[in-house]
Amino acid sequence: MIANLLKWLRTPSQKAIGLILLVGFLAGSIFFIVFHFTMNATNAMSICISCHEMEGVYQEYKESKHYTNRMGVRAYCADCHVPHGKTFGDWIDKFLAKLEIGSKDIYHHMIGTFPDKESFEKKRWDLAQNVIKTLKERDSKECRACHNYDAMQLDEQDKSASKKHKKAMESQDKTCIDCHTGVAHKMPEEPEAPATQQ
Ligand code: HEC
């Protein structure tokens, strides 16, 4: 059987390609299902920081209100960076995001895109823009899983916050991330444009 399989692989007929795809699909599905049901935000975080620990992002997060606060509610990496929700569309988004982190992050890690902290710093602005773009496209849905205008006591907030939130609620023209970057890590600084030669 193995010999036959090898023969197939050398001269891939359509049947063989079909089989390879099917096996790949089944293996991928099983992996995903196991991953999906065994992963909670806490142990996902230990995986995330196995790569992201040395960078500023994790150290800064530990100083933020989303890590520790008076109320004892913690937002984990995946709460803000992996889509979640109850609809089928959300589920697909989550699947795609996991695939993306699973493939892109691991790929760049393996090829050594960021051998040290400095090279990461250089790329931070671009990476932050990716995150912001994703959140905008989803109308900050990740934030809204915990925060909700309806649940806000606007009169308990300071003037500028309650004014902005009232307006944002009515006009719906801005989403959370438009006004609130840097809530878990410092928003990286925009790199200066390369000096033009004279
Ligand atoms: C195997 C190492 C590794 C693991 C595990 C890992 N990452 Fe990454 N991550 C990277 C690398 C490398 C990049 C830079 C990718 C690039 O250059 O596009 C990155 C980029 C990112 C970005 C930047 C935004 C983007 O999409 O470009 C975010 C956010 C992120 N990772 C979050 C996470 C979260 C959350 C987890 C855990 C669920 C995680 N990562 C697990 C290595 C890893």
Ligand code: HEC
């Ligand atoms: C898992 C739940 C959770 C998620 C997800 C979450 N937050 Fe929060 N956030 C909190 C809690 C709890 C506090 C209150 C901390 C305190 O008591 O000071 C908070 C505080 C804040 C604050 C005020 C403190 C500060 O750091 O400035 C802002 C602004 C904020 N969140 C914005 C956001 C945005 C924007 C997102 C999405 C990118 C988000 N949050 C995602 C739970 C969450």
Ligand code: HEC
């Ligand atoms: C038009 C801008 C704007 C939008 C949109 C906006 N905020 Fe704010 N928000 C502010 C300002 C300004 C403050 C007060 C200063 C600060 O904490 O950054 C504030 C404060 C907060 C605080 C802290 C409140 C406190 O009393 O300490 C939280 C939490 C928060 N915003 C969450 C959100 C979430 C979640 C969304 C999206 C559903 C959102 N905001 C949308 C401008 C905005």
Ligand code: HEC
């Ligand atoms: C409360 C929501 C929240 C949590 C929790 C959170 N992040 Fe982020 N993260 C963001 C936002 C928003 C950005 C976009 C840039 C910004 O506003 O700072 C970002 C940006 C990033 C970036 C891009 C580079 C950069 O410096 O902006 C990486 C990598 C990243 N996060 C990884 C992580 C990891 C790893 C964890 C867990 C240890 C984590 N994040 C926890 C909201 C969060």
